[in-house]
Amino acid sequence: xxxxxxxxxxxxxxxxxxxxxxxxxxxxxxxxxxxxxxxxxxxxxxxxxxxxxxxxxxxxxxxxxxxxxxxxxxxxxxxxxxxxxxxxxxxxxxxxxxxxxxxxxxxxxxxxxxxxxxxxxxxxxxxxxxxxxxxxxxxxxxxxxxxxxxxxxxxxxxxxxxxxxxxxxxxxxxxxxxxxxxxxxxxxxxxxxxxxxxxxxxxxxxxxxxxxxxxxxxxxxxxxxxxxxxxxxxxxxxxxxxxxxxxxxxxxxxxxxxxxxxxxxxxxxxxxxxxxxxxxxxxxxxxxxxxxxxxxxxxxxxxxxxxxxxxxxxxxxxxxxxxxxxxxxxxxxxxxxxxxxxxxxxxxxxxxxxxxxxxxxxxxxxxxxxxxxxxxxxxxxxxxxxxxxxxxxxxxxxxxxxxxxxxxxxxxxxxxxxxxxxxxxxxxxxxxxxxxxxxxxxxxxxxxxxxxxxxxxxxxxxxxxxxxxxxxxxxxxxxxxxxxxxxxxxxxxxxxxxxxxxxxxxxxxxxxxxxxxxxxxx
Amino acid sequence: xxxxxxxxxxxxxxxxxxxxxxxxxxxxxxxxxxxxxxxxxxxxxxxxxxxxxxxxxxxxxxxxxxxxxxxxxxxxxxxxxxxxxxxxxxxxxxxxxxxxxxxxxxxxxxxxxxxxxxxxxxxxxxxxxxxxxxxxxxxxxxxxxxxxxxxxxxxxxxxxxxxxxxxxxxxxxxxxxxxxx
Numbered sequence: 001x002x003x004x005x006x007x008x009x010x011x012x013x014x015x016x017x018x019x020x021x022x023x024x025x026x027x028x029x030x031x032x033x034x035x036x037x038x039x040x041x042x043x044x045x046x047x048x049x050x051x052x053x054x055x056x057x058x059x060x061x062x063x064x065x066x067x068x069x070x071x072x073x074x075x076x077x078x079x080x081x082x083x084x085x086x087x088x089x090x091x092x093x094x095x096x097x098x099x100x101x102x103x104x105x106x107x108x109x110x111x112x113x114x115x116x117x118x119x120x121x122x123x124x125x126x127x128x129x130x131x132x133x134x135x136x137x138x139x140x141x142x143x144x145x146x147x148x149x150x151x152x153x154x155x156x157x158x159x160x161x162x163x164x165x166x167x168x169x170x171x172x173x174x175x176x177x178x179x180x181x182x183x184x185x186x187x188x189x190x191x192x193x194x195x196x197x198x199x200x201x202x203x204x205x206x207x208x209x210x211x212x213x214x215x216x217x218x219x220x221x222x223x224x225x226x227x228x229x230x231x232x233x234x235x236x237x238x239x240x241x242x243x244x245x246x247x248x249x250x251x252x253x254x255x256x257x258x259x260x261x262x263x264x265x266x267x268x269x270x271x272x273x274x275x276x277x278x279x280x281x282x283x284x285x286x287x288x289x290x291x292x293x294x295x296x297x298x299x300x301x302x303x304x305x306x307x308x309x310x311x312x313x314x315x316x317x318x319x320x321x322x323x324x325x326x327x328x329x330x331x332x333x334x335x336x337x338x339x340x341x342x343x344x345x346x347x348x349x350x351x352x353x354x355x356x357x358x359x360x361x362x363x364x365x366x367x368x369x370x371x372x373x374x375x376x377x378x379x380x381x382x383x384x385x386x387x388x389x390x391x392x393x394x395x396x397x398x399x400x401x402x403x404x405x406x407x408x409x410x411x412x413x414x415x416x417x418x419x420x421x422x423x424x425x426x427x428x429x430x431x432x433x434x435x436x437x438x439x440x441x442x443x444x445x446x447x448x449x450x451x452x453x454x455x456x457x458x459x460x461x462x463x464x465x466x467x468x469x470x471x472x473x474x475x476x477x478x479x480x481x482x483x484x485x486x487x488x489x490x491x492x493x494x495x496x497x498x499x500x501x502x503x504x505x506x507x508x509x510x511x512x513x514x515x516x517x518x519x520x521x522x
Numbered sequence: 523x524x525x526x527x528x529x530x531x532x533x534x535x536x537x538x539x540x541x542x543x544x545x546x547x548x549x550x551x552x553x554x555x556x557x558x559x560x561x562x563x564x565x566x567x568x569x570x571x572x573x574x575x576x577x578x579x580x581x582x583x584x585x586x587x588x589x590x591x592x593x594x595x596x597x598x599x600x601x602x603x604x605x606x607x608x609x610x611x612x613x614x615x616x617x618x619x620x621x622x623x624x625x626x627x628x629x630x631x632x633x634x635x636x637x638x639x640x641x642x643x644x645x646x647x648x649x650x651x652x653x654x655x656x657x658x659x660x661x662x663x664x665x666x667x668x669x670x671x672x673x674x675x676x677x678x679x680x681x682x683x684x685x686x687x688x689x690x691x692x693x694x695x696x697x698x699x700x701x702x703x
Contacts, residue, residue: 051682054669157689158697165700194688204684314699315523319679321694353679357584357668365583365651365660366644373668374586377526377678439700 002223004036006259011036012513013247013261015233015276018091019502020486021267022211023142025227026219027510033517034224036259037216038231038249040268041087044094046213049202053355056201060094062087065410066271067399072415073448077362082413084451085269089229090212092269092453093499097199097324098180098208099347100145101496102136105129106334107342107387110492113334114341119418120389121299125491126463126472135504143181143209143503144188153177154184154193157321159348162312162380166435167328167346174329178347181209181500182322188214195321197350231257234406235280236264236289236482244289244482250406263481263513263522265474267506270300270455270488274396275411277459277469290459290476290484293466297396300413301457301493304386304421305449307349308432309360310441311375318350318380331431332495340423343495344386346432351381360447372445380436384428385454387495389418396458454498459488473512474505481522485509524693526678528588555591557635567605567612572619575635576601579622580663582643583656588676597666598659618655625649 004011012028014021017039025035041062050056061084068075068082075082086092106113108129111122140148147153154177156164167175182203183192193207206213219225230252237258238244246260266273274297278288288296325348332343351359353376361369372379394416398409417425433444462468465477474489476482485506487498494501516522555577556562557570565573576598577591605612619634625646626634637643650656667673674681683689 049684051684054665155695157694161695161697161700165702169701193690194684195690195694196684196688198682198684205688315525315678316697317523317526317678317680317693320683320689320692352681353674353677354665354669358664363660367585370584370586373677374588 001220002034002226004034004226006257008034009245009260009262010034011259011261012263012265013038013259014265014267014485015247016091016267016269016272016486017089017211017216017227018086018267018269018486019093019211019499020506021265022090022093022215023503023506024265024267024485024510025225026211026215027507028514029219029222029224031510031514032224033514035219035226036261037225037227038233038247038259039089039091039227039229040232041089041229043089043227043229044202046202046204046206049204051196051198051201051204053201053352056198060086060088060202064404065402067402067410067412068414069412070394070415072417074451075415077448078451081451083269083271083455084453085455089216089227090210093210094202094212095200095453096499097497098182098322099324099327099497100140100143100179100181100500101345103129103132103494103496103501104332107492107494108132117341117389117418117420119391120420121392122390123460123462123467123491126461132501132504132508135508136500138507139500139504142507143500144183145179145181145500146177146184147179151187152184154180154182154322154325157195157325158316159318159321159350159380160326162316162439163326163328163346163348163382163435166439169438170431170434172328172330175326177326178324180322180324183207190214193322197319197321197323199323232406233268233276234408236276238282238284238289238479242284242479244479254405263483263517265483265485266459267485269486270458271396271411271413273484273486273488274458275398278398279408285478290469290478290482292478293468295460295467295469297458298392298394299390299457299460300394300396300415300455301388301390301490302415302449302452303454303493304344304384304388304424304428306384306425306429307381307447308384308429308436309379309381309445309447310433310436311372311443312378312380312440313442315377316380317377318348319352323350324348324383328435331428338427340420340427342387342420342424344384344424344428345495346382346428346435347385349381349383359450360445362448372443375443382432382435384425384432385495385497386421386424386428387493388421390457390460390492391416391418454487454493456487456490456493456498459484461489461491474509483509483513523696523698526675526680528676528678555595561595561599565602568602568615571633571635572616573598573602575619575622575633576615576659578635578643579647579659580667582640582647583660584663584667585640589673593667593670593673596670597663600666614654614658618650618653621653622646622650
């Protein structure tokens, strides 16, 4: 395993080791490029994972202080936990459910397809589905996505069977166990899914793709990749010409270190990535790094989500087997006749009893809640993943008062639902309840959104430098050797889980970056 | 379908020692939940009456008739130790209970503990639900009550599964009552 000197200014320094950073790091390492990944969290391997929701949350979640504002219910229910993401090597690929869906063609053209919506800041991506198809194919092959590359889909669990039966009764057609980056058969040195459940708590069988035990060890085996855990990036430095020169970080002992670099790539998830750029303000870049557009931190997307849980008069045991065990895709189309633009997916979801108590109806108490919990074994559940509208005022800023242990302002997250988001969520609540009622549900619950797992859009990609932060390669418009490599690049959110697109973009970016380095452009 | 046995199953060791906290289940079963019970009398930093009131409040906030008192006792037992370390917390708890008792005296001429109907006690709780004690208890109980592994089987929840080989051979797809799709 390589280790690189702090003063080695030939390395690419990547901040974050998740879907974006972990993939980019391995792809570059495979091309012979030296990479240092700074990961804020510790390194927890498969044997360390815990099948226990709160204990696992304590082990893996990003719990550092954040603040919130806005009309979204998360700000009320979880004012200091706007996002449920991971601080550990592998980032949120440790926690993700595995759903790996491609954008639809129109979802790269949100502004031209949906038009100009009042209160929305829609923009077309500078890339198309056709541009992305070869990279999606490489990502699906890398991740072993079911339903692609001849890989069979997973078997459906009880929760899926309830969803499928109800959806078919309603006449839905595109209902299956999903495109999941979870092995349905042994592949790439990893075994098949054992239907453990606890997908959110780190996969104990390794059947689910995570950079932790795929990309990162493969990159490390080349001798070109060093992953430095417990390294919290504080700010990015630049030279007199405005080119970035390295990253200052706090090490495990809280001591500040400086990793010099030829190129810096930011992949700390859509809350930390803009925070790092804003915290890197200097005399030359007084609004923050790469922020001449003023768009750093803006257009924060989190998907229009929510869950529907249903109680039946007979047992389901929804928690047995994969957490996201199947999908209904019929509502993912753009059909403004429903009263909103964009679409949504319905995907099974389950929580264990401890998290169900906390999340079914946050803040609730009394018999309305407890009678539902007593029917826990008779519950089925689904999650809504809908496209939400980018808004300039939905944004990550630096909290004016609250600072972290390194003295740096924490991320403050403001979000107001757009009218389109609310109409879509209500439609999805109705359809979700109808699915379950079609097969005998006696009670349904429109569960509000959890702390955000899909955090997107805060350093968005744009053709024109004034509209966004990065170009079509994820390279910042302002600083040519500074890149963004996570979901914060997203110009719009689409009606699908983001990880496949983040990985595809990272593979593509590695190719582009290596080319630029070879041509001495950066 | 493979079902989960939701009946009470308490091993002798767990029963005698208590599963989650220092409060033994046997002590609660023998003495009940009133302020005169030994576990309440042994509180060092909160009044026995306060401890007993917290237990009833806990049950009224998250009422589960299938749960014995011991689980509610265990869920609030930590407040006594916390009150010993944090004077502001101790004051908040005692004042919160006093406020609730004052409302109970006004409406029912008795302390909260002695108000007989749950409906009446719940109405009193609605009067304090935005207060510090209620909010603290409501949040803490989500973990101290529902994360007590001893109660999971009573809710039909099986907990960890990786150590049992997952559910691939243990009923992940054994549902047998759905209409044919």
